[in-house]
Amino acid sequence: MSKKPETNTDKWSIFKPLFTQIEVPAKTILLEEGKVSKTMFFIEKGCLRTWINNNGKDITTQFFFEGGGVSSIESFMTNKPSLYTIESIEPCIIQTITQKDFQDTLKNSTELRDSIVEHLYMRLLKNQQIFFSYLKNTPQQRYEELLAQNPEIIQRIPQHYIASYLGITSVSLSRIRNRR
Amino acid sequence: MSKKPETNTDKWSIFKPLFTQIEVPAKTILLEEGKVSKTMFFIEKGCLRTWINNNGKDITTQFFFEGGGVSSIESFMTNKPSLYTIESIEPCIIQTITQKDFQDTLKNSTELRDSIVEHLYMRLLKNQQIFFSYLKNTPQQRYEELLAQNPEIIQRIPQHYIASYLGITSVSLSRIRNRR
């Protein structure tokens, strides 16, 4: 659960002078579950996922693509440990900004602070929507919903990540896909 | 998903002069899914639940008890439709405050605004924790977790509400309870 893949680049363009660009290979951990987030990421090229550890197996909770801003904002802003890990799926080009630079910028801009609050309400709603869709639908329905609404995820992401994202095993997802 | 049942009464005591007390019988709808929340509630006596409609059947998403503040704060603050319904389970005595009064108070207090933002981060974390516990655990595990951490819910709330809260049918919950 992180930001939605909107055109955050415009919204956050005020930070551009403070960005540091990094390039990372696939499967690079950018933030580890349990650690405090000190960096915020904006994806220039590639894709990321967030996941939580469950008895050694990981459960993917969200995917992020080009133009997306990714951070454990709750952790980044409150200095509490992040509940999830952020990891690259593909080789990525990423813009990063430090907690310090971010908060300095925040200090000088009421509008920015307001827009963060606005952003928080949106995230709250978004999180609820995702959760409620979980409560309402079967794995099969969630897969079909994903296929209809985010086909790029199905096309681009390895299936076992999608399986855990849907809350099922990769075996079960394979069955669902070949069911009809 | 709304506030946690903390001692919000202290935190929000600034609103006391603006409260209107109401008494409602059990099964009273205080906010309807799809409508914009114009009132915030603080429970003096009794308990409430929030639920979402799923093809005619309802799914309980949260329970609230004495001392708890309840609102669809995302809706209340942004004027977007609430994703869930708020309903009394028992006869209740409730303190209410209107959106207008709340926001007027907010205008005059930076600390209050800050504490709302703080509150939002907490909710974000809390929501994630609930969601992740859903992803990680089986219904049986969630039931046992609930029994260990919130026994008052098990004791006080009708089982079919708890069943849908756990994401299962009341039949299945009955089986789980009588399994050992």
Place this chain on the structure above:
DNA sequence: AAGCTTTTTTAACAATTGTTATCGTCTGCT
């Protein structure tokens, strides 16, 4: 191109849950 790793599919079996329906029990109401 060969070889290794990762990913996906398939199969068989166990376990859990949903569905439907029935039957007591309890509760609140008039």
Place this chain on the structure above:
DNA sequence: AGCAGACGATAACAATTGTTAAAAAAGCTT
């Protein structure tokens, strides 16, 4: 007190998913 509706337990069957294992397919690296 009596009645109606709500609530919980149980049973039987269907459907889905998890688990484990093996094999096929795809992707990378050298």
